[in-house]
Amino acid sequence: MRASDLLRQSWLALRRAPGRTALLLLAMAIGVAAVVVLTSLGEGARRYVTGEFASLGTNLLIVIPGRSETTGGAPAIFVGQTPRDLTLDDARALQRSYAVRRVAPVVIGSAAVSWGGLEREVPVFGATAELLAVRHWEMGSGRFLPAGDWDRPSSVCVIGEKLRSEIFGNTPALGQWLRVGDRRFRVIGVLGSEGRSIGIDVQDIVILPVTQAMSLFDVPSLFRILVEATSRDSMDAAARFIRSTVAGRHQGEEDITVITQDAVLSTFDRVFGALTMTLAGIAGISLVVAGVLIMNVMLVSVSQRTSEVGLLKAIGAPRRQIVQLFLAEAVLLSMFGALIGLAAGYGGSALIGELYPALPVGPPWWAVVAAVVVAVASGLVFGSLPARRAARLDPVIALAGR
Amino acid sequence: MPMIELDKVDRVFEVGDEQVRALDQVDLQIEAGEYLSIMGPSGSGKSTLLNLLGLLDRPTAGRYLLDGRDTTRLDDREQALTRGEKIGFVFQAFHLVPRLTAAENVELPMVLAGIAPGLRHSRVAEALASLGLSDRAGHRPDQLSGGQRQRVAIARATIMAPELLLADEPTGNLDTHSGDEVIEVLEQLNASGLTLLVVTHDPQLGVRARRQLKMVDGRIVRDERR
Numbered sequence: 001m002r003a004s005d006l007l008r009q010s011w012l013a014l015r016r017a018p019g020r021t022a023l024l025l026l027a028m029a030i031g032v033a034a035v036v037v038l039t040s041l042g043e044g045a046r047r048y049v050t051g052e053f054a055s056l057g058t059n060l061l062i063v064i065p066g067r068s069e070t071t072g073g074a075p076a077i078f079v080g081q082t083p084r085d086l087t088l089d090d091a092r093a094l095q096r097s098y099a100v101r102r103v104a105p106v107v108i109g110s111a112a113v114s115w116g117g118l119e120r121e122v123p124v125f126g127a128t129a130e131l132l133a134v135r136h137w138e139m140g141s142g143r144f145l146p147a148g149d150w151d152r153p154s155s156v157c158v159i160g161e162k163l164r165s166e167i168f169g170n171t172p173a174l175g176q177w178l179r180v181g182d183r184r185f186r187v188i189g190v191l192g193s194e195g196r197s198i199g200i201d202v203q204d205i206v207i208l209p210v211t212q213a214m215s216l217f218d219v220p221s222l223f224r225i226l227v228e229a230t231s232r233d234s235m236d237a238a239a240r241f242i243r244s245t246v247a248g249r250h251q252g253e254e255d256i257t258v259i260t261q262d263a264v265l266s267t268f269d270r271v272f273g274a275l276t277m278t279l280a281g282i283a284g285i286s287l288v289v290a291g292v293l294i295m296n297v298m299l300v301s302v303s304q305r306t307s308e309v310g311l312l313k314a315i316g317a318p319r320r321q322i323v324q325l326f327l328a329e330a331v332l333l334s335m336f337g338a339l340i341g342l343a344a345g346y347g348g349s350a351l352i353g354e355l356y357p358a359l360p361v362g363p364p365w366w367a368v369v370a371a372v373v374v375a376v377a378s379g380l381v382f383g384s385l386p387a388r389r390a391a392r393l394d395p396v397i398a399l400a401g402r
Numbered sequence: 403m404p405m406i407e408l409d410k411v412d413r414v415f416e417v418g419d420e421q422v423r424a425l426d427q428v429d430l431q432i433e434a435g436e437y438l439s440i441m442g443p444s445g446s447g448k449s450t451l452l453n454l455l456g457l458l459d460r461p462t463a464g465r466y467l468l469d470g471r472d473t474t475r476l477d478d479r480e481q482a483l484t485r486g487e488k489i490g491f492v493f494q495a496f497h498l499v500p501r502l503t504a505a506e507n508v509e510l511p512m513v514l515a516g517i518a519p520g521l522r523h524s525r526v527a528e529a530l531a532s533l534g535l536s537d538r539a540g541h542r543p544d545q546l547s548g549g550q551r552q553r554v555a556i557a558r559a560t561i562m563a564p565e566l567l568l569a570d571e572p573t574g575n576l577d578t579h580s581g582d583e584v585i586e587v588l589e590q591l592n593a594s595g596l597t598l599l600v601v602t603h604d605p606q607l608g609v610r611a612r613r614q615l616k617m618v619d620g621r622i623v624r625d626e627r628r
């Protein structure tokens with residue numbers, strides 16, 4: 001029997017029972033669409049989170065006071081007692097390596113900000129000129145904190161775009177004196193960048209020179225130090241340098257944690273990759289359910305078409321051909337169901353992308369391939385029982401309708 | 403060498419604890435081109451004999467030689483191939499595939515045999531024309547009369563140019579007029595060389611055959627030629 005004839009005969013049989021066929025196509029399509037939509041959500045979440053971390057900056061190392069075992073369990077275990085403070089001098093010392101391009105010390109707090117009778121409580125970053133380049137931020141207008149001696153700061157500040165519009169409205173912000181806590185700072189720039197940093201909306205912050213912020217909050221230590229390595233290859237050297245330098249300054253104790261952006265990225269990548277796989281697996285179960293449905297409906301169909309099977313045998317079909325005929329039906333069903341499901345799944349994930357533009361949804365290729373393969377395989381596996389039952393029918397009994 | 407040779411063939415059905423001897427030590431030889439009728443009371447084993455000759459069933463004991471070959475040694479594929487190439491069936495219940503048109507039903511054996519579509523279509527058209535069914539080619543079975551359905555079934559049974567045609571009460575579901583038409587078609591086929599076996603309850607049809615068998619309780623009790 002020719003392949004084209006096999007497909008045509010199966011197609012004719014499927015067309016003869018449109019209700020049954022539509023039901024099975026629907027079951028298969030739902031399964032495939034579920035895989036596509038769920039994995040595209042998982043993949044969207046993965047891309048979103050890794051994208052956020054990538055936007056932290058390239059070749060970035062983050063130095064945090066206190067030693068934590070990041071490799072073991074989820075909660076950070078601090079070895080020893082209270083960690084020594086990270087100081088501005090520590091940060092300064094980190095600049096002295098060929099592996100390090102920029103060092104940006106950071107403190108974080110919050111303070112009341114007021115101008116012309118308007119007052120708001122906002123997050124305050126204490127930073128230096130290096131932060132702009134390290135974080136790849138862009139200025140909306142004006143300029144960033146001036147470069148120069150960290151210990152002799154001027155009374156200037158940079159604010160986020162949202163804060164600017166809420167405090168100053170239509171008044172030009174540059175050159176205005178903004179009160180932060182109990183001090184006054186001249187606004188010299190407005191950030192143009194969007195996004196979040198350590199969970200804080202950068203459009204809604206005030207950035208002060210780091211020493212100003214430290215004395216404003218009355219803290220002796222830094223929140224963390226951001227270090228940009230000169231290249232991707234020098235990340236390890238930079239990390240080693242940071243550890244030994246800080247240890248040297250802290251009586252030989254390595255009481256800091258150095259996180260590389262790569263480590264964070266790959267952790268999130270793994271976590272969300274596993275999440276997506278899990279979602280695919282759960283959705284995949286519906287494909288097996290669809291297969292079971294195909295099996296049941298085809299078993300009914302075989303018993304309804306008993307005399308037809310007898311006739312096929314009488315006019316020369318061996319068992320193998322009967323199996324092929326019924327299997328072709330199952331495969332056609334699962335294949336067309338899968339195609340419909342793919343279309344629906346891609347449509348659904350495009351819709352989600354429309355509704356939540358921030359989420360970069362899109363099914364991963366492996367999930368799409370796996371969905372189609374599992375759908376067709378499930379059609380084959382579950383279709384083979386009815387097909388073999390049909391092939392085993394005794395033609396005499398089948399034709400007699402006994 | 404006879405075309406068909408049955409040698410002490412038994413066919414025993416097990417029904418619960420009981421054994422039903424549908425064929426009992428049947429010896430039979432049929433030459434190519436013969437025209438046989440098989441008659442006998444209900445349950446005498448006529449259909450069982452026909453199914454066995456058509457390789458739809460196997461003897462419990464004895465030998466069946468078709469064209470000198472022992473058919474009991476053939477596997478499923480070889481048996482199916484033999485049915486497709488050498489044997490045609492005509493059933494009382496027609497057994498047309500309801501979703502296919504008359505032409506597609508006639509075409510079906512050639513589809514299974516893997517014959518090229520171009521060749522198939524010309525042969526189907528020819529077969530339908532010779533049975534006066536050209537204008538019914540595109541009709542489905544439920545749009546045809548009983549006589550027309552049986553003629554489509556005959557076209558299907560003969561499309562592979564078999565040497566043996568087995569008809570089990572081919573006129574059983576038909577009125578006298580269409581029954582006569584069907585028998586005439588079968589006899590024409592026999593006249594052109596096809597070996598024809600017809601099982602019938604109708605004595606008037608039975609006596610038209612050149613050789614008449616009578617079965618009782620699984621045995622051939624009479625074998626007459628005229």
Ligand SMILES: Nc1ncnc2c1ncn2[C@@H]1O[C@H](COP(=O)(O)OP(=O)(O)OP(=O)(O)O)[C@@H](O)[C@H]1O
Pocket residue numbers: 397415416417422423424442443444445446447448449450451
């Ligand atoms: N599959 C089967 N299982 C059990 N017994 C069977 C089976 N097929 C046939 N028989 C028995 O074998 C005997 C012969 O049956 P068969 O169908 O050959 O009779 P028949 O001569 O064709 O009768 P009818 O004229 O009614 O068609 C009957 O007693 C029948 O009950």
Ligand SMILES: [Mg+2]
Pocket residue numbers: 448449450570
């Ligand atoms: Mg019978």
